[in-house]
Amino acid sequence: QVQLVESGGGLVQAGGSLRLSCVASGSIFSINAMGWYRRAPGKQRELVATITYGGGNTNYADSVKGRFTISRDNAKNTVYLQMNSLKPEDTAVYYCNAVVKGSPLAAMSYSYWGQGTQVTVSS
Numbered sequence: 001q002v003q004l005v006e007s008g009g010g011l012v013q014a015g016g017s018l019r020l021s022c023v024a025s026g027s028i029f030s031i032n033a034m035g036w037y038r039r040a041p042g043k044q045r046e047l048v049a050t051i052t053y054g055g056g057n058t059n060y061a062d063s064v065k066g067r068f069t070i071s072r073d074n075a076k077n078t079v080y081l082q083m084n085s086l087k088p089e090d091t092a093v094y095y096c097n098a099v100v101k102g103s104p105l106a107a108m109s110y111s112y113w114g115q116g117t118q119v120t121v122s123s
């Protein structure tokens with residue numbers, strides 16, 4: 001089993017910054033992609049940003065491009081989301097996701113989710 005634990009959420013004024021962290025632990029042989037998603041009140045969960053194992057490929061939602069930066073530390077099984085120039089519409093629960101291969105002989109990788117961390121941006 002794999003556990004993902006997010007931290008770094010909170011309340012911030014518009015224009016401010018927050019840095020989210022997510023640490024993966026448990027039965028991990030390798031982690032392929034990691035990413036951040038969010039769910040705002042009354043809306044469906046949406047992709048915020050993803051990053052591949054080597055960090056060479058990143059993908060961002062149009063709404064956060066130029067403001068958010070995703071990065072990862074493979075040695076620590078950790079992914080980060082630096083959020084700058086925050087807007088009230090960024091208010092949501094942010095979820096970490098990791099696609100994990102549990103062992104060298106595993107045929108498949110599986111997707112795991114964290115419990116979420118609340119980000120609230122006041123105007």
